[in-house]
Amino acid sequence: MGDRVDVEQHRADVAELLAPLAERPVEEVPVGPDVLGRVLAQDVTAPGALPRFRNSQMDGFAVRAADVAPAAPGTPVTLPVVGDVAAAPGEPEPLEPGTAVRIMTGAPVPDGADAVVPVEDTDHHTFNGAAGTPAATVAVTRSRAVGEFVREPGSDVAAGAVVLRAGTVLAPHHVAAAAACGITRLPVLVPVSVAVVSTGSELVPPDAEPGPGQIWDANGPALEAAVRAAGARVGLRVSVPDEPEIVRVALERAAASCDLVLTTGGVSQGAYEVVKDALPEVTFRSVAMQPGGPQGLGRVGGRPVLAFPGNPVSAQVSFVVFLRDLLRRAGGLPPVDRVPAVLDGAVGSPAGRRQLLRGRWVHETGAAPRVAVVGGPGSHLVASMAAADVLIDVPAAATTLDPGAEVTTWPL
Ligand code: AMP
């Protein structure tokens, strides 16, 4: 069959069709659990300095470093304790030379004090249980340099400096930084919304008991998972019978509410190819690859639509080869790099079609990891695919590959 389309050509055509999806709108999400996993759309700057004010890094005594310069275990310096500063609202009185104030971690350091002596380096040893009026004096047994254990304003981040970079995939530690800066909302990319439409009169939903000739819908849940893993979201998931009018209505409805419509099934050479029948305006072609040869691309209701074949292995391979990186890129995520590997055994392959075989890493002590074929080439072999780590990419021209041959793999 000379009219098969090359895999790279189809990849390029899909990329062109979906190029507008890369222009993501931005939305503001409250700082908290709702931002988890979202991708920051812009650099975010600190509205003010962090720390906000000069504060103590230790529980101890705020002093002038010069006053305790001679202090050592054998020659302590004793100072009057003139106050007590907790991490609490308020501003402490300035510190007079030759005095000390008891101070807690995070409490504002009084003007005039330029160092904090940790409680362990004094005759108090610890403050445990010693709330209330502090003792009248403190004997300091170790000197401290100017600035020691004093956190300067802006030493974490200066006012106006970038605190979170565009492209960050937000996690709890990013929430901590935003919240500490008093930022209440973060600008994140609106994920691509995908409609997943499984076709097949034989399909039943996960919670139903299949009757004769019926099977559970594997593609709906699997593609929903794949879409989510690629940083997009599923706006709609439906399963429709092989009736062109019903499929047409479902696809138009999907197009009205989502950025991209994804179908499975009904695109090969059988007698009941419902997606082909329902979408006369879409291009259906045979791509020179296995599995995943029959593919469709075009528009429905003005939205891009990709039609994947129905066999669950074909649908997953189609997603990995044609869509995964485009969705990731649109969502601000890096592509999944293909990985070079060395074949563990021989592979035979029909000429003229790129094979994407299921492969598993083989680790042996002292040797570089190699990749072995797992299961057969059948595109219905879902359990075999579940045992795979990668797709092994066998070039269209290859008919046999020897053990030790170098191949490219697509991580699953
Ligand atoms: P089709 O491309 O519609 O001819 O489907 C090819 C094969 O994949 C048939 O054996 C279908 O029963 C099967 N199939 C199609 N869609 C699904 C699905 N969503 N889940 C599981 N198997 C499917």
Ligand code: MG
């Ligand atoms: Mg079908």
